[in-house]
Ligand SMILES: NC(=O)C1=CN([C@@H]2O[C@H](COP(=O)(O)OP(=O)(O)OC[C@H]3O[C@@H](n4cnc5c(N)ncnc54)[C@H](O)[C@@H]3O)[C@@H](O)[C@H]2O)C=CC1
């Protein structure tokens with residue numbers, strides 16, 4: 001796909017964000033309001049969407065990310081269509097993002113319309129944040145052109161897009177989406193069919209646990225969030241979760257999980273089978289040379305120094321590194 005014509009169905013938070021990303025990168029975008037409404041209501045939806053995108057762009061230009069002169073051309077690349085004109089808005093599209101609410105019935109209705117109005121080879125990508133691709137693929141004619149692309153919010157800033165092909169998705173569809181996302185500066189990862197992909201599944205547990213801590217009065221909401229920002233979250237910008245298990249030690253995770261499971265009498269803290277097996281095999285991370293990753297061939301001193309240096313850069317940027325005490 002040279003420069004595919006993009007259509008987005010759903011004019012809410014994600015639809016608007018994805019439209020902004022592609023228009024910013026020079027693509028023509030048809031942004032379609034999927035909901036049937038009066039002409040007046042639809043115009044109000046478009047006015048708000050345009051205002052929101054303009055607001056994001058002015059914000060970025062105030063931070064010197066782009067010149068204000070670029071804003072009008074970006075906005076002009078987005079054409080708004082009410083739902084009654086969905087057919088003409090989809091006719092020429094090479095790639096359509098479905099971005100309607102996370103409600104099975106609504107997704108089904110819109111996918112039916114996409115079957116009707118798109119070319120047979122038009123790629124259809126759902127932006128669902130939790131539905132497994134297999135639960136949606138059955139609604140799509142020619143499912144070899146269908147997959148899920150889970151963008152994170154705000155789409156115009158978050159680099160990650162989780163791409164989940166179903167059992168019928170063609171290799172060509174997957175490759176085209178990966179190439180396209182990389183070409184616009186996003187970082188795609190592939191996820192096999194599974195509810196919640198990677199990030200929503202991890203963060204559902206983390207967010208619910210934070211809510212439970214507040215509910216149980218273990219700490220104040222302010223302190224729970226301070227702990228998530230300055231402790232939990234910070235290091236994961238430079239270390240992946242599995243890498244972090246290897247750094248800290250799979251044995252520590254194993255012991256901690258069992259202690260938490262016994263203390264709370266809750267299975268949700270049980271270590272998964274892979275952590276138990278790593279423990280039995282002695283693959284407990286950096287200190288044993290192997291865990292989720294193999295460190296045996298790596299220059300460990302260099303790898304660890306580079307990782308810590310990135311972390312120090314981040315802390316420095318956030319004003320969280322202090323100079324040493326100086327004698328007067
Ligand atoms: N909000 C978030 O942080 C994220 C959401 N997602 C996913 O993106 C998709 C869209 O979510 P949002 O943009 O947040 O939703 P939203 O509620 O902001 O926008 C949904 C759009 O669909 C329209 N709509 C509502 N009812 C409809 C109906 N019956 N028929 C057709 N259109 C209807 C709304 O008017 C709106 O234009 C969902 O699948 C969601 O799970 C993915 C990542 C992050």
Ligand SMILES: O=C(O)[C@@H](O)C(=O)[C@H](O)[C@@H](O)CO
Pocket residue numbers: 129151152153154199200201203204
């Ligand atoms: O990470 C994101 O931006 C999104 O996936 C969400 O916040 C989701 O809506 C999800 O994780 C539901 O909590």
